[in-house]
Amino acid sequence: MSTQTRVKETPHEVQELETVVIRFVGDSGDGMQLTGTQFADTTAIVGNDLATLPDFPAEIRAPAGTLPGVSGYQISFSSQDIRTPGDAPGVLVCMNPAALKTNLADLEDGGILILDTDAFTQGNLNKAGYKTNPLKDGSLAGYRTFEIPLTTLTLRAIGETTLGSRQATRCKNFFALGLVFWLYERPVDYTETWIKDKFKGNQEVARANLAALQAGYNFAETTEIFTTHYRVTKARLAPGTYRKITGNEATAIGCVAAAMQAGRPLFYGSYPITPASDILHELSRFKNFPVKTFQAEDEISAIGAAIGASYGGSLGLTGTSGPGVALKSEAIGLAVMTELPLVIIDVQRGGPSTGLPTKTEQADLLQAVYGRNSECPAAVVAPATPAECFTFAVEAFRIAIKYMTPVFYLSDGYLANGAEPWKIPEIKDLPRIDVHFAMDKATFQPYKRDPKTLARPWAIPGTPGLEHRIGGLEKEDVTGNVSYDPLNHHKMVRLRAEKIAGIANDIPELEVFGGDSGKVLVLGWGSTYGSITTAVERMRARKASVSSAHLRYLNPFPRNLGEVLRRFEKVLIPELNLGQLQWMVRARYLVDAVGLNKVQGKPFMVSEIIHKIEELL
Amino acid sequence: MSQNDSTGAGLLEPPKLTRQDFVSDQTVRWCPGCGDYSILAQVQKVMPDLGIPKEKIVFVSGIGCSSRFPYYMNTYGFHSIHGRAATLATGLKTARPDLSVWVVTGDGDGLSIGGNHLIHCLRRNLDIKIMLFNNRIYGLTKGQYSPTSEFGKKTKSSPFGTAEQPINPICVAIASEATFVARSLDVDPAHLSKSVEKAAKHKGTAFLEIYQNCNIFNDAAFEDFTSREVRSDRMLYLEHGHPMIFGKNHDKGIRLNGLEPEVVTLGENGVSEKDLLVHDESAAEPTLAYLLSRMTYPEFPVPVGVFYRAQRPCFEEILEKQGKDIAAKVGPGNLEKLIRGGETWTVT
Ligand SMILES: Cc1ncc(C[n+]2csc(CCOP(=O)(O)OP(=O)(O)O)c2C)c(N)n1
Numbered sequence: 035m036s037t038q039t040r041v042k043e044t045p046h047e048v049q050e051l052e053t054v055v056i057r058f059v060g061d062s063g064d065g066m067q068l069t070g071t072q073f074a075d076t077t078a079i080v081g082n083d084l085a086t087l088p089d090f091p092a093e094i095r096a097p098a099g100t101l102p103g104v105s106g107y108q109i110s111f112s113s114q115d116i117r118t119p120g121d122a123p124g125v126l127v128c129m130n131p132a133a134l135k136t137n138l139a140d141l142e143d144g145g146i147l148i149l150d151t152d153a154f155t156q157g158n159l160n161k162a163g164y165k166t167n168p169l170k171d172g173s174l175a176g177y178r179t180f181e182i183p184l185t186t187l188t189l190r191a192i193g194e195t196t197l198g199s200r201q202a203t204r205c206k207n208f209f210a211l212g213l214v215f216w217l218y219e220r221p222v223d224y225t226e227t228w229i230k231d232k233f234k235g236n237q238e239v240a241r242a243n244l245a246a247l248q249a250g251y252n253f254a255e256t257t258e259i260f261t262t263h264y265r266v267t268k269a270r271l272a273p274g275t276y277r278k279i280t281g282n283e284a285t286a287i288g289c290v291a292a293a294m295q296a297g298r299p300l301f302y303g304s305y306p307i308t309p310a311s312d313i314l315h316e317l318s319r320f321k322n323f324p325v326k327t328f329q330a331e332d333e334i335s336a337i338g339a340a341i342g343a344s345y346g347g348s349l350g351l352t353g354t355s356g357p358g359v360a361l362k363s364e365a366i367g368l369a370v371m372t373e374l375p376l377v378i379i380d381v382q383r384g385g386p387s388t389g390l391p392t393k394t395e396q397a398d399l400l401q402a403v404y405g406r407n408s409e410c411p412a413a414v415v416a417p418a419t420p421a422e423c424f425t426f427a428v429e430a431f432r433i434a435i436k437y438m439t440p441v442f443y444l445s446d447g448y449l450a451n452g453a454e455p456w457k458i459p460e461i462k463d464l465p466r467i468d469v470h471f472a473m474d475k476a477t478f479q480p481y482k483r484d485p486k487t488l489a490r491p492w493a494i495p496g497t498p499g500l501e502h503r504i505g506g507l508e509k510e511d512v513t514g515n516v517s518y519d520p521l522n523h524h525k526m527v528r529l530r531a532e533k534i535a536g537i538a539n540d541i542p543e544l545e546v547f548g549g550d551s552g553k554v555l556v557l558g559w560g561s562t563y564g565s566i567t568t569a570v571e572r573m574r575a576r577k578a579s580v581s582s583a584h585l586r587y588l589n590p591f592p593r594n595l596g597e598v599l600r601r602f603e604k605v606l607i608p609e610l611n612l613g614q615l616q617w618m619v620r621a622r623y624l625v626d627a628v629g630l631n632k633v634q635g636k637p638f639m640v641s642e643i644i645h646k647i648e649e650l651l
Numbered sequence: 652m653s654q655n656d657s658t659g660a661g662l663l664e665p666p667k668l669t670r671q672d673f674v675s676d677q678t679v680r681w682c683p684g685c686g687d688y689s690i691l692a693q694v695q696k697v698m699p700d701l702g703i704p705k706e707k708i709v710f711v712s713g714i715g716c717s718s719r720f721p722y723y724m725n726t727y728g729f730h731s732i733h734g735r736a737a738t739l740a741t742g743l744k745t746a747r748p749d750l751s752v753w754v755v756t757g758d759g760d761g762l763s764i765g766g767n768h769l770i771h772c773l774r775r776n777l778d779i780k781i782m783l784f785n786n787r788i789y790g791l792t793k794g795q796y797s798p799t800s801e802f803g804k805k806t807k808s809s810p811f812g813t814a815e816q817p818i819n820p821i822c823v824a825i826a827s828e829a830t831f832v833a834r835s836l837d838v839d840p841a842h843l844s845k846s847v848e849k850a851a852k853h854k855g856t857a858f859l860e861i862y863q864n865c866n867i868f869n870d871a872a873f874e875d876f877t878s879r880e881v882r883s884d885r886m887l888y889l890e891h892g893h894p895m896i897f898g899k900n901h902d903k904g905i906r907l908n909g910l911e912p913e914v915v916t917l918g919e920n921g922v923s924e925k926d927l928l929v930h931d932e933s934a935a936e937p938t939l940a941y942l943l944s945r946m947t948y949p950e951f952p953v954p955v956g957v958f959y960r961a962q963r964p965c966f967e968e969i970l971e972k973q974g975k976d977i978a979a980k981v982g983p984g985n986l987e988k989l990i991r992g993g994e995t996w997t998v999t
Pocket residue numbers: 364714715716717718733756757758759760761784786788789790791792797865
């Protein structure tokens with residue numbers, strides 16, 4: 035498919051930009067996620083680097099036009115490497131007053147504001163709590179505001195139609211999309227193909243949406259409303275083949291890749307929960323792979339089934355969000371005691387309890403590392419970007435199988451739904467995952483450990499002569515028989531801890547971005563990577579003595595972490611919690627790390643981190 | 652059943668397993684006199700006759716006295732956590748349809764903390780066997796009332812009597828769309844071994860409730876109707892296709908009066924055998940089974956045997972078939988294609 039056909043030479047002035055941040059906001063029924071995703075897909079294909087931040091309302095369909103019903107999708111794209119969806123949008127596309135009310139404060143001064151004037155009815159203004167009409171009261175004076183009757187224009191573009199007026203009106207998101215496509219020199223082809231495919235079964239809906247899209251594009255080109263359009267040239271990404279991917283997609287594909295690399299089937303037990311459900315949706319589609327999915331009656335059943343599958347020789351996987359992990363914790367203890375490989379995905383969200391289900395947070399770290407009865411060590415890994423979710427899904431299984439242990443995989447709402455270009459790996463470069471099932475009945479002992487990894491053998495039912503019993507009661511060393519012997523228990527507790535600690539010898543050392551030593555080290559984990567690295571990069575450009583390091587392994591820590599921390603005068607740990615990694619680092623290394631903590635259901639802005647670094651310098 | 656390959660060529664018949672092959676080297680630690688011993692003995696006795704290689708058999712249990720069961724079977728075994736055995740069994744059987752998976756659970760384990768899982772396991776109809784040892788008490792935690800304890804029962808945690816209506820395991824199983832529902836008792840080894848065997852041979856989830864005496868915390872809980880002397884008068888041995896007759900002299904029966912069962916005496920008031928309900932365990936609807944499940948002593952004799960049996964595809968088979976069908980349609984999963992899926996672009 036040619037992606038350039040529709041970008042015609044126009045008399046309009048073209049301005050080159052490096053990075054653009056656009057936010058589409060509207061009512062949850064306005065199709066803003068779809069609009070944003072289409073813009074992101076097209077942007078990926080034209081070769082910009084990009085990062086996205088969808089923002090869902092907690093209510094599925096809050097009453098139309100109200101503040102809680104506002105849904106948004108932010109995308110940043112650039113000709114340079116970028117790592118965040120941007121602090122403040124330069125462009126805000128607002129489908130109604132409620133969307134304007136909740137988002138305007140974020141728009142850059144002088145930014146572009148595109149509004150559907152048709153939606154600024156008295157009723158909608160009231161619902162959004164506006165006392166006066168912002169289109170008329172001068173409050174938008176600081177922005178380049180484009181007032182466009184999107185609804186009217188859309189209906190006009192569609193013309194005679196058998197669609198009801200509500201359905202026809204809903205096409206206005208494509209009108210808006212067409213408009214923004216023109217403004218940023220994006221081709222409409224990709225979305226056209228998508229519409230045709232999506233509405234194969236309903237020609238009239240397809241026609242209406244195509245007409246709206248084209249009309250939006252033409253409207254921008256032919257009216258004098260925009261004097262300028264903008265060009266963001268291709269990013270100079272490393273050579274390779276790319277696709278756009280969200281964290282949840284990458285996680286699902288990564289788990290399948292792990293299964294293929296291990297040559298064992300994947301079993302996913304899960305109970306729907308935001309923002310983890312998409313992993314279940316994705317994996318459920320892969321039925322022609324050796325993948326089985328099980329929508330359990332609850333999280334306890336989901337993990338129980340995954341443990342049962344692992345016991346039977348599959349790659350047991352269970353995924354949920356924080357409240358579901360709370361339910362799974364007793365079973366995680368069982369997996370620790372029976373020393374079976376198991377991967378537990380926690381797509382963290384705002385808590386505690388049901389909290390902010392659709393918003394992001396990083397506050398389950400201590401739950402993953404410590405949140406179980408007794409001494410119950412499990413390995414913990416955390417990808418830092420949506421694309422890295424692939425790599426770490428494979429890594430989680432590598433560790434789980436090699437060490438016969440549950441492994442936590444901490445993603446979060448931001449990684450899960452955020453998207454970025456992913457350089458597709460070569461299969462041959464993926465790590466091999468060796469699976470050895472115990473076979474030899476002459477030497478088999480259920481808890482005889484591999485001297486190097488301290489892993490016990492994986493002996494699966496169906497193997498003649500290896501019949502044995504495992505369970506949650508304490509095991510006698512080597513034989514695995516039930517044992518209440520005090521010294522044996524002490525020894526087994528230590529062995530289980532040593533096994534997990536030993537994984538440190540099998541993971542990469544922590545790398546430092548920037549100078550090897552200096553005034554401030556910014557240490558992060560998980561999805562804050564983009565904001566932290568961008569902040570440090572900008573500070574370094576200003577010659578500040580700042581470096582950063584990002585932990586992908588939270589238990590055990592990389593073996594050089596203590597030494598890295600001591601090379602800097604100050605350590606700053608930004609986290610979307612009240613200081614959980616900070617607490618672990620201080621306890622473990624006696625380093626007086628400082629926290630930067632934000633628990634608002636939103637990722638860090640780069641400026642917030644810069645501000646804190648400046649304070650420390 | 653022979654373990655030869657289908658052609659029968661090349662392989663020698665392996666020596667037939669005996670009961671002893673299923674006895675593990677672990678010391679059995681139930682209280683002397685516990686009904687669990689009898690159940691263990693009957694299961695070990697039936698196993699060799701099932702023709703399933705020992706290594707293909709897995710016992711999965713929850714927590715409770717009964718849940719120690721897997722340790723004593725020389726097969727694969729998994730003693731899990733309280734109430735969750737059905738979940739482990741579900742994952743195991745789904746992942747490994749080739750295994751013979753057995754769940755051992757108690758009335759507290761299976762109906763209280765694990766009630767939800769039991770319901771869902773039954774409706775899914777995996778080909779697994781569930782034996783619920785019902786002693787109407789919590790044994791392992793030393794004598795609190797259980798969800799099957801009778802209303803008003805005085806126990807350590809209900810010194811003034813419970814205020815809760817008991818749950819009826821057979822009713823729960825039927826309501827959960829179980830495809831095999833049966834009841835037996837520890838003190839009738841012959842009936843018990845037959846019941847275990849029938850459960851084993853059922854294709855689908857088999858639910859077998861076993862009345863089990865906890866002589867320490869709830870001794871003689873079932874004795875009113877299970878003791879040898881009164882059994883024939885107070886229990887109804889269900890037999891498919893046979894009229895429901897009981898009593899020492901085979902002179903009592905169950906007749907339907909409108910929608911209610913009633914006890915009648917043959918020969919009295921002109922009642923003859925043809926007036927009696929005939930047991931049909933494979934009736935199209937479990938209506939009769941439900942009616943029987945509501946019969947309790949002393950108003951009625953307590954029914955034991957197979958209440959209901961139906962044929963329905965198994966969960967794990969449906970999943971396997973879906974996978975095969977889709978692979979036949981779109982080809983087997985290809986990792987290269989999967990990771991390159993969606994729109995891609997190349998940077999040179
Ligand atoms: C999560 C959890 N809660 C409570 C217990 C304590 N507990 C162990 S067994 C049991 C009840 C067992 O009763 P039942 O299932 O009837 O088995 P029995 O011992 O009578 O065979 C309880 C409450 C536990 N082990 N785990």
